[in-house]
Amino acid sequence: MTSSGDAAPAEARGADADGVIERDGDRWSVRFVRFLDTDIDTAWRLMSEPEQLARWFEPALLDRDGGYHFDGDEGLHSFxxxxxxxxxxxxxxxxxxxGDEDSPSTSITVTVAERDGGGVELTLEHRGLGAVDVADYGAGWHAYLDRLVTSGSVLAPLESDWSDRFADRRPRYLRMVDPTG
Incomplete structure (x- = not known):
């Protein structure tokens, strides 16, 4: 397994910390760690309840059979x-x-843990990505997580344009996948 980007020290895992991209054979993953100044129950709701996801990510619809889908304003359509x-x-x-032919089916794992001294540590890892998609997902998750955590405040106003944040961060993630490019 190879890694691109250095794991950020604990004090640097704020709103703008880059994700860590790792390669395992022909599949890639991107992992983010963010600190939220809230309790574990609130953090869980932010990451799991459809009405809370819509505040910082995209509207989610849950199916009775354990499925879900997103049809978002940013053009995100996933299930x-x-x-x-x-x-x-x-x-x-x-x-x-x-449209993600390079990554036909991937997985996302979210963990929330209480921190000593208050707040929670949120980890989001997206696995099974192809090389073509990992930089885009890295930049995309980075832009969405910026919406969730800004300067240590949970759910800062969504004044930022996701598309601008994505475009700003994408070159950084492309360099992680191909440092020569």
Whole structure:
């Protein structure tokens, strides 16, 4: 397994910390760690409840059979199944987005843990990505997580344009995948 980007020290894992990209054979993953100045139950709701996801990510619809789908304003159309869910600390889902031929089905794992001294540590890892998609997902998740955490405040006003943040961060993630490019 190879890694691109250095894991950020604990004090640097704020709103603008880059994700860590790792390669395992022909598949890639991107992992983000963010600190939220809130309690574990609030963090769990932010990451799992459709009405809370819509505040910082995209509107989510849950199906009775354990599936979900997103049809968002940013052009995000994805769907999947819940693999496991252990409130209020972790869940994992499959993730499929039409048009991602390089990454036909991937998985996302979210963990939330209380920190000594207050607040929570949120980890989001997207696995099973192809080389073509990992930089785009890295920049995309980075832009979405910026919406969730800005300067240590949970749910700062969504004044930022996701598309601008994505475009600003994408070159950094492309360099992580191909440092010569």
């Amino acid at each position: 999947g199944k819940i693999l496991y869910c252990a409130p209020p600390t972790s869940y994992s889902v499959t993730w499929t987005a039409p």
